[in-house]
Amino acid sequence: DAKTTQPPSMDCAEGRAANLPCNHSTISGNEYVYWYRQIHSQGPQYIIHGLKNNETNEMASLIITEDRKSSTLILPHATLRDTAVYYCIVRVASSILTGGGNKLTFGTGTQLKVEL
């Protein structure tokens, strides 16, 4: 799976948009971009994923550049409860036929701190 690069930490004011960047310059055509977050003392939580197109769900938006070498996770109105470590992961498509694992390879992520 391709390697990702994220800033170690970011701060955001409550109510503002939090924009978390991720560089994945060696991503392959069949690799998806996934975002998870981990709030202190909890297990990681899925946020969103995408391949080429921008994606949005109730938690966040994912913007992937046209060359797919980088992406940005956007939390439109950050709250104190969004304080967490955010992990950007790229993962190859797997299938029952290939016996692929679907495993998630975590880096060290970005510690987002949302403040009043």
Add this chain to the structure above:
Amino acid sequence: EAGVAQSPRYKIIEKRQSVAFWCNPISGHATLYWYQQILGQGPKLLIQFQNNGVVDDSQLPKDRFSAERLKGVDSTLKIQPAKLEDSAVYLCASSSRQGNGTEAFFGQGTRLTVV
């Protein structure tokens, strides 16, 4: 739906002792993962099951770690004997099927301290 259940939440043991962790995945989830998370690092996959078969155990230290999922539902992870460097949070996760677009759901983890 109920989430992934893990027990115990915390465990303190002396080095060279043995320890076991238990995981009950979300009902109907065929895929189960065990991850190890050392303080300050992201989780690292130890082993992955598809039903009761092992899909990936390439990063499992097999000289001391073992895991089983006998009936394709619950799973246990054992360490015997434990070392100081095994101090970590052990996370269990499950997902409903292989293939893309399948998110993994994580439990709260078991925090192991080896002294």
